[in-house]
Amino acid sequence: MQWIPTITLFLFLYPAGWFISQFFFLFNREISSNNLSILGTIITFILFLILLPSWGRKRWKTNDIWLSIGLDFKNKYTALKIFFNGFIFSVFLIIILFIFFLLSGWIDRVDSIKFIQLLNAILLIVGIVFAEEMIFRGWLMEEMVLLVGMRRGMIFQSAIFSLAHYRSDLSLSALIPFLTGLFLFGIVLTFRRIIDKGSLWGCIGLHGGLVGIWYLFDSGMVSFSIDTPYFLLGPSRNMVNPIGSVIGIIILLITIFFQRRLFSRTGRFLASTVNASSKDETP
Template sequence: MNRTNKYSQARPQPLARLPAAARVGMFLLTLLALWLPWAIPFYLIWGEVGPVSGLSLGLLYSLFILLLREWGQRVHRQKQPFRFYGLPLSRQLGREAGLGWLLGLGLIGILFGSQWGLGWVGFEGFSGHFLKIVPEGLLVGLGIGFAEELLFRGWLQQELELDYQPNSAVLIQALIFAALHFIRPLEVILATAPQFLGLVLLGLSLGWAKQAWGRRLGMAIGLHGGLVAGYYWVNVGGLFRPSAGIPEWLTGVGGNPLAGLMGLVLLLALAGVMGYRAATAP
């Protein structure tokens, strides 16, 4: 185990001396203990209706952020816990997030532009409701980019890096990231198996992006958010349709580009670039 991480300190707290798996488990159990007393009454009274589900998940993530602050301060003795997890309040973080956002949108443009140029998909044009979904995609991208990066590359990867070598920590969090996005019925898992590899490659890319940009989450948040927003605009906006006779394994099983050959090649290239940049970062 790697106990020489630059954030490691003399750890007076017993929890801080536990293995990473135990610390992660204790954190999640604490989070559930805080959330369930609120979530259970919501579901008992109102059921699993849309607004209640959204409110419950919003409460869960709010509690996660509050617990993360306390965890960083009390367990790891960090005076600035969010900086410890990759979120320093700085203009640099914002610039990196903006650059990542443009990169994410650019990758979506390359993916669908290439398929269009090869004749694999047809361009349907912009519908009348497209302007309506632009702010929706922006909010979805920002929300998912921030939430998932703080969770996986911020908290989880940092906890792992306190015990393991950096690349091992990146790989473990990428596998967990992919697995948690792949909780589905068995028949769906088997039908969309290539998507798991795409999610692993995305998790690796985002983990190395954090390492390459000074252990800050700006690039990872922006890149993740740009990918999500770009795909939202393409998918919900109905900008492209698969051409007849083109197999799904090329364009994406079930219409998901992460489960298609071109999407996997693009993600593999992204992981290679991010991995190289992380390995050569000062």
């Protein structure tokens, strides 16, 4: 029975967001279906933010929902430090990827960054990445800890994160490595929160850095050779995203290996406001 609120929350929010967005279509019938879908998603997230404090009080028995999901706004210096630690790690991972392609001779040209591209990259971090981390590594991870414990919760949360990015336009041979990479990325981000002792800011920095920097690469900053094996850029020729590439998956697996070792030295999971099972503390 404890699963019912978790499942029904977004079964309610998504239709509500879609329904409210239809009112904008009544006033502007020239709005595209894609923009209408984006608007519906934004409305859904706003509704989520409105309901979140009440959810925390009734479901998790906490009055500080933002601290519970890892967003401590009180100590801004610590939050910035953790954010930039995550961001710097994302830069490190991108540099590894860049050097690999550079030494392999698969980079034709490196251009300067345009201001509008940089602005879009920042908006990706502030908007989409921040929202995803709040939902998946914040709210959903706390729910999974409550329902199944931390170890299994990490697996379930990462699997849901992966499946939420399902792409119907990808073939099965491209979809499998893409979802596999996203699942591993979910594990990496969850470990990031554990290592940061519950703070979500490192996850936002790491996730945002990878998404934002790769957006700059894909927007023309880096031109890859047409001879580059597509499975290394991944997951297909029509979708260049290293999260689903062979090299990307290898980097994620190596990262998880070292994160586990670091976790063994940092100790227990975050001091969650939910009642995590004490017997399920080690991933």
